[in-house]
Amino acid sequence: MTDIERLADRAKKASREISNLPEEKKNAALRAISAALRASTDVILAANAEDMAAAEKAGTSPAMLDRLKLTASRIEGMADGVDQVAALPDPTGRLLERTVRPNGLVIEKVSVPLGVIGIIYEARPNVTADAAALCFKSGNAVVLRGGKEAVRSSAAIARVMREALALQGIPADCVCFVEDTSRESAKEMMGLVGRLDVLIPRGGAGLIKSVVENSRVPVIETGVGICHVYVEKTADLETAARIIRNAKCSRPSVCNAAECLLVDKEIAGKFLPMAADALSEYKVELRGDDETRRILPEAKAAVPEDYDTEFLDYILAVKTVSGVDEAIAFIAEHGTGHSEAIVTRDDDCAEKFLREVDAAAVYVNASTRFTDGGEFGLGAELGISTQKLHARGPMGLAELTSSKYLIRGTGQIR
């Protein structure tokens, strides 16, 4: 048995012990964790300083250094996040369905924890606390394997959480942390069939693709978003300009940001200059088709790959279309099933778009940026699922549960 197998077995054992823990005990433990995180600020910052020094020495990019860096206020934010999870309702033990069969069997379907959740993530220490809190609240044990640049910070956070759990009389192995950050350890996680109930990758497209393609443990695919905003010919153009600006510019590095603008040819002449104006404040680079460039000569010529790229930057692909059918077909071809929006005043068009676009979240007259657990009212989230199995869209606590059937009889046989 390898070290990671042993770790997963300990997590499995812990998961059995906490699967029926009363809600109050879980909440008390989460509050103990947040208090411990606050009290351990210095220890965590010291570990983070080592990570930062090593990363700087290795010539890490400023953007990555920023994600890696912890401050007292970021640790406070992390602790706050844990407190918020404590305040959410327990997703387990809920009666989902109930039937009394003609033979008298009483069949109930209730929500239960998944068991052990594996999470492979990048060098973002805050994910350690966020993910562990969500898994614990939903009655699951977690095996965390983060990126190597943040390993000291993440290990320190995991250690604080484990100690806080143990002090509450709860198995520390509810939160297991893989200190080995080699490629092999990630590969091994993907092979833990029977030990992990699900594996969730959190990070960039490369990480997600690698986990989806290589894991033999069931995976929930998260996050890649090539999101479109389609401006239909009846749209209120002021609204459309406001929406594309928000969808592109309010936070371009996240998966629910728009990457492509589709515009009906009939209104392109009027709308594209308005859009360009709305985006100019952020110096957004436009990459358009011929029709777009006829109207906006300053736009660059789009190459085919531009319509299949998650820029995560102030770049926007633009295409003119003949109407809602072409827009829907284009999205089917180039979208990633994340978030898609139409701006229109035509109800039939709106309903057609809602019905026919196959994505986790389909919007009428609103920004794609709302695809988020908090914005949807789910509380915290563990990521946005872009697959169709088990969970689709923002994954809150309910998505971290399974169900079981409880059948009460009086001696029935078949």
Add this chain to the structure above:
Amino acid sequence: MTDIERLADRAKKASREISNLPEEKKNAALRAISAALRASTDVILAANAEDMAAAEKAGTSPAMLDRLKLTASRIEGMADGVDQVAALPDPTGRLLERTVRPNGLVIEKVSVPLGVIGIIYEARPNVTADAAALCFKSGNAVVLRGGKEAVRSSAAIARVMREALALQGIPADCVCFVEDTSRESAKEMMGLVGRLDVLIPRGGAGLIKSVVENSRVPVIETGVGICHVYVEKTADLETAARIIRNAKCSRPSVCNAAECLLVDKEIAGKFLPMAADALSEYKVELRGDDETRRILPEAKAAVPEDYDTEFLDYILAVKTVSGVDEAIAFIAEHGTGHSEAIVTRDDDCAEKFLREVDAAAVYVNASTRFTDGGEFGLGAELGISTQKLHARGPMGLAELTSSKYLIRGTGQIR
């Protein structure tokens, strides 16, 4: 692009065309399919005769020949099954949740088809019609890849279904059939990431294990059942004997049959002879621990593997335990998460067992044989999921759907 990739792409295209088909159209098409199956009895029987001749020549076992063989009445049963699916409610287009957010966004979660479902199954021609009908009713296209011994029968059934669909103006590619039954074709199915939304293996433990371990497409694991009946010391022993007889003997070849009897030591002396008597009619071979053999000298000595074997036969492993805790621990160690039963008159024991046993279906005072879509009131089923992701227990139509969020706004930005 390989033939199977091309086939899957055609299924994907068809799945888009039927994802919003009105319920009445789907039901009419299913009734056209059942009529066509009945009208094509001779053609299907002729294809089946060729399969049977080849299988007999190859020295196939009588049990397998029986599963392979079609008769007019079996085809009638198949057509009936399709009619029953037509009579079930449409699982798609259902409003699952609705919220109005403080910013005025109206967020609805609705059920939608999964898209394209791949099914790898064995030489059981009836699965072709059953599975295709369930997938179609839930708005999905299906790619069927059956066992080679039944390929002529299954291909004939698929052809009849496809023709009936086309005559209704519905894309025949909703039902795609892989004629290549080589190992390579199964392997290829498991690699169709992005083309298949889910892969469901239906068959024996070997097939399921191979798919679970090798597929890169998301899998729903079905069916392996090492199910226990635990007779607690307060049990009504007559009831317990009736339940173990039913759970073991009513159909030993299926996954919800019991494979192991656990008995509290305190009542073993009284109960085991009653159980042996109840099982004697079916000449069940008992394989017990030392305590069992002291009470029932005729029982064979169990070897450790007997407690980890799905016998699917008139064989029962027997073990004495010290009480409910040992029973639960034993089931956690040796069960496959399918169906587990306790027989007891102690409510606390019953509730503890329901709470702590981690299986798709947990029974109090009833036979494990009830784990079945029909018995649970779901109508037909596509198998019993023993995994925790997406579906757990009998998979009816609802389990063949996903969801999407529809968000209606009035220009909201974040």
